[in-house]
Amino acid sequence: MLTLIVGGFFGDEGKGKIAGYIALSKNYKYAVRTGSINAGHTVVYNGREYKLRTISAGFVNKATKLLIPPGALIRLDVFFHELRELNVEDRVFVDYNTGVITEEHVNRERGDSILKSIGSTAQGVGAAMADRVLRRLKLARDYPALAKFLTDVPLLINNALDRGDGVLVEGTQGTFLSLYHGTYPYVTSRDTTASGILSELGVGPRRVDHVVVVFKSYVTRVGEGPLEGELPASEVEKMGLAERGTVTGRLRRVAPFNFELAERSLMLNSATLIAITKIDALFREARHVRKWEDLPRDARAWVEEVESRLNKPVVLIGTGEELEDVVDRSRDLGVEL
């Protein structure tokens, strides 16, 4: 079983939480994290908060092996810090061809006026991607410190799928930050859609079972670029929707849920399923609820409206920060995740 988790809007939809929940409650042997360190995924598990930039949120399941694919970019200090923090050293595998970001890439981005104007996180990811295209980036296989983690990740994933093992893949950022399909030039340095994720892994489209597109119950964006229906900061504060970026700490811009964007996102990703996070932000009584029938009536009606307007099942609904604060409708809807 191959399941992809993709961000439906501009990142920060709660992919980490959804990936962590699925890893914990379903049967996936491998969890893969794509993208790079500019993306921060937050997971709250057993009351502890983890901010992840390299390792998949699937780490919460101790039986899960954690993979970093060839299309991802790591930075050594961030990588080793996360290994220690999460205590996962014995179950992390990095592909020989994974790219490596260095201090020099960060320095090159610092003070770059174009990157500044788009509100880049300035983590060196774009500079490292450029070096990769120009074929001068050093890869994981060039660093002795990584030797003991190295493996052929595409082979490992494809063999796992041949055996019928589950592989859960956590995409990063969101569909409209895609280099190709986003609001260029206000985008990140990779294709963040399902196809881009697959290309980072080394798996073809025919092997995919589920593409779960994750939407938050409202839209946020950090950095510059268009955001239709953007609410003034005072309104955002009043509605209790104020958030800060995981990596940069910047205040996120906020707009109401956008059905047109959502529809396009489902199209661009060939989505099969929808996950909605933070429904408790719209319907306070939904907070910490874990059963469909315990959700307030207006929250259920809203989810049903999403399903009928977008024509895809909403299988998971996030109701709080804790990983297990989820209404899981997969069984009721007959979806094997």
Ligand code: IMP
């Ligand atoms: P860069 O990829 O760091 O150069 O940033 C380009 C744009 O993408 C900026 O608007 C960033 O704020 C945004 N961005 C990059 N990574 C993330 C993410 O993980 N979540 C949300 N926005 C992101």
Ligand code: MG
């Ligand atoms: Mg984030």
